[in-house]
């Protein structure tokens with residue numbers, strides 16, 4: 339699907355660090371929409387091998403802040419045409435998305451989110467427990483008596499997609515337009531002169547460039563250390579697992595913040611399941627038995643009939659968390675250095691809109707209007723974009 343390049347050019351108009359969905363999408367739109375084709379994407383491992391190939395693919399736009407809702411909704415719009423753009427089946431499947439409420443206080447947040455969503459034209463409704471039961475007949479509404487379900491936020495456009503195909507589609511599209519993708523090429527330093535980026539050091543030598551986009555998710559603090567830049571990003575492992583394939587019984591995506599669990603059923607019949615972050619900072623992608631046990635027990639609270647179903651695989655990624663659960667995007671204090679980070683547990687759905695907005699920002703040198711609420715200087719101004727109520731376990 340991609341051209342293999344034996345050597346790096348001495349310089350490029352722009353260098354993108356990280357061949358995950360975000361880096362590849364930015365490269366694709368730079369070439370397609372801005373005519374910038376003299377671009378290299380440098381990847382220390384393999385294409386899509388970071389969080390892009392490890393996530394549980396929930397796509398939704400039912401966030402809490404107007405900045406978030408507008409941004410993710412534009413992404414949802416872009417998702418609709420992506421398979422046609424790429425001429426590649428992304429297995430995009432609209433399922434409907436339930437965020438369950440187990441207390442009256444949680445229900446209040448669901449109503450709040452529904453109102454913000456509807457105000458901005460996003461289809462979300464606060465629904466009662468009877469509606470949940472009608473749409474998901476197999477659910478035990480009492481959750482084994484631990485945390486009875488009182489209602490939910492229902493977001494009809496909620497969807498899932500094939501994550502690897504998204505990376506391949508953007509990669510192939512960028513490659514065909516002249517972008518060079520170099521795998522097994524790690525960026526080890528960034529050269530700056532008089533406050534401006536002049537190039538990057540790599541494991542295959544120095545490459546000159548006036549523009550660098552950093553799209554490395556869990557490795558963001560390491561790249562920023564190379565420049566002496568600071569963000570409040572901290573890194574936690576985020577684990578997930580899938581069951582053996584079973585007959586199709588679950589259409590919607592279900593999230594429960596109180597039970598720390600979310601689940602969808604893939605086109606192959608596997609149950610794709612996850613929970614919240616591991617509760618400590620760690621730059622490691624190991625899996626733990628604790629996680630498998632607690633996630634399974636909460637799954638059984640909701641769906642006791644799954645007791646005999648086997649777990650097929652378990653894995654982890656590195657989540658680059660921001661304090662307000664919103665991303666950190668755009669220009670930085672170092673001229674020519676652009677950041678696309680703070681994607682924590684929720685960045686897959688944003689892949690298309692990140693590519694669109696970051697390519698604009700790189701090409702023009704100015705933040706795209708849709709990312710104004712996500713600029714790095716919001717922390718210095720104490721003006722956070724608080725998304726915790728909509729992005730914790732929900733992804």
Ligand SMILES: Cc1cc2nc3c(=O)[nH]c(=O)nc-3n(C[C@H](O)[C@H](O)[C@H](O)COP(=O)(O)OP(=O)(O)OC[C@H]3O[C@@H](n4cnc5c(N)ncnc54)[C@H](O)[C@@H]3O)c2cc1C
Nearest residue numbers: 356358360382388389390393394396525655684685686687
């Ligand atoms: C278990 C799990 C479940 C998730 N579920 C969801 C979900 O349901 N919905 C959702 O929207 N989001 C979800 N996410 C979050 C989502 O996966 C990420 O936010 C998103 O994929 C980030 O994409 P990216 O392209 O920025 O980063 P990545 O895909 O991680 O790509 C970054 C790349 O940079 C490379 N790199 C790092 N350092 C260097 C270097 N020095 N030089 C060169 N290359 C380098 C890495 O090898 C990597 O390939 C989940 C994440 C995990 C881990």
